[in-house]
Amino acid sequence: MAEGDELFPATPEKKARVDDHRAGHRERLRARFVKAGVDGVQDYELLELVLFRAIPRKDVKPLAKTLLDRFGSFADVLAAPRERLKEVSGVSDTVVTEMKVVQAAAVKFAQDNILHRTVLSSWADLLSYCRAATAYEKIEQFRILFLDNKNILIADEKQQTGTINHTPVYPREVVKRALELDAASIILVHNHPSGDPTPSRPDIDMTNRIVEAAGAVGIKVHDHLVIGRGQHVSFKGLGLL
The missing domain is CATH 3.40.140.10 (Cytidine Deaminase, domain 2)
Structure with missing residues (x-):
């Protein structure tokens, strides 16, 4: 077994380093997005940014990639039915709501441009x-x-x-x-x-x-x-x- 399994539980120091790395990843990704906008991030990273608010203390990159593999594109993920989204392990009601808010904001933005x-x-x-x-x-x-x-x-x-x-x-x-x-x-x-x-x-x-x-x-x-x-x-x- 590797360190972190039951035989070799992770030490508090290592857990702190992992948490710091995750926090640092979030800040680096946010900074890159602020600097370069949507062109500066890949689709899974944009989805990570959406997931950050719904899942505050966990690595969400695997979930973002799973969702894209399942549904096909960033837009398809946001537009997927609630029931289908919740079939994916790690997707809670909070995650679904966050995605639907982003989808609604996109539609509202486009609507206001023509109304x-x-x-x-x-x-x-x-x-x-x-x-x-x-x-x-x-x-x-x-x-x-x-x-x-x-x-x-x-x-x-x-x-x-x-x-x-x-x-x-x-x-x-x-x-x-x-x-x-x-x-x-x-x-x-x-x-x-x-x-x-x-x-x-x-x-x-x-x-x-x-x-x-x-x-x-x-x-x-x-x-x-x-x-x-x-x-x-x-x-x-x-x-x-």
């Missing part, structure tokens, strides 16, 4: 927000962005959620909500959890029904964005609108 701004001239920010809000969801969700007559975003709402490959959408409800908000136009957004943003036949048919219903009351549908992993499809760009 009350002219959306059609902030298209890159709009796409960033749509990806942050929907790309890593495990089930389909259908969102509507409501714009005023100057194309300023006045509201962003999740209209429906569905299954892994289908979301029921009712054109009447879409139009009703647009009228309640006094919106002049809308942008439709939904995600494909499979990662492939190619519109399905039901996606196209549903969009055509919404365009027809909205047009009947003078509301324009600017676009329908389908969000996948790292990519998106625009109905307008495909000539479907």
Whole structure:
């Protein structure tokens, strides 16, 4: 057995040295992040920084690497369902909450970049927000962005959620909500959890029904964005609108 096993328990002096090394690692990593930002750390190190607050006195590097191996990327870890995260040894409710706070902050940051701004001239920010809000969801969700007559975003709402490959959408409800908000136009957004943003036949048919219903009351549908992993499809760009 090595020192530290039951036959050779670690001395208080050695335990103190280990604790000092761990504390020093945390401070060095924080300092590197402060100096160089996200470009100065690897994904597992960024995840360590998130875990530091939830696990104050333990080496979290192995857990960070395990989470990345299990889920695939930093974003996938943050977006993973609570139940899946807690299947990983070492992940407590506190750890899960810390991750969900970071995920929510990222979505809120992206949302604030477009809310009350002219959306059609902030298209890159709009796409960033749509990806942050929907790309890593495990089930389909259908969102509507409501714009005023100057194309300023006045509201962003999740209209429906569905299954892994289908979301029921009712054109009447879409139009009703647009009228309640006094919106002049809308942008439709939904995600494909499979990662492939190619519109399905039901996606196209549903969009055509919404365009027809909205047009009947003078509301324009600017676009329908389908969000996948790292990519998106625009109905307008495909000539479907």
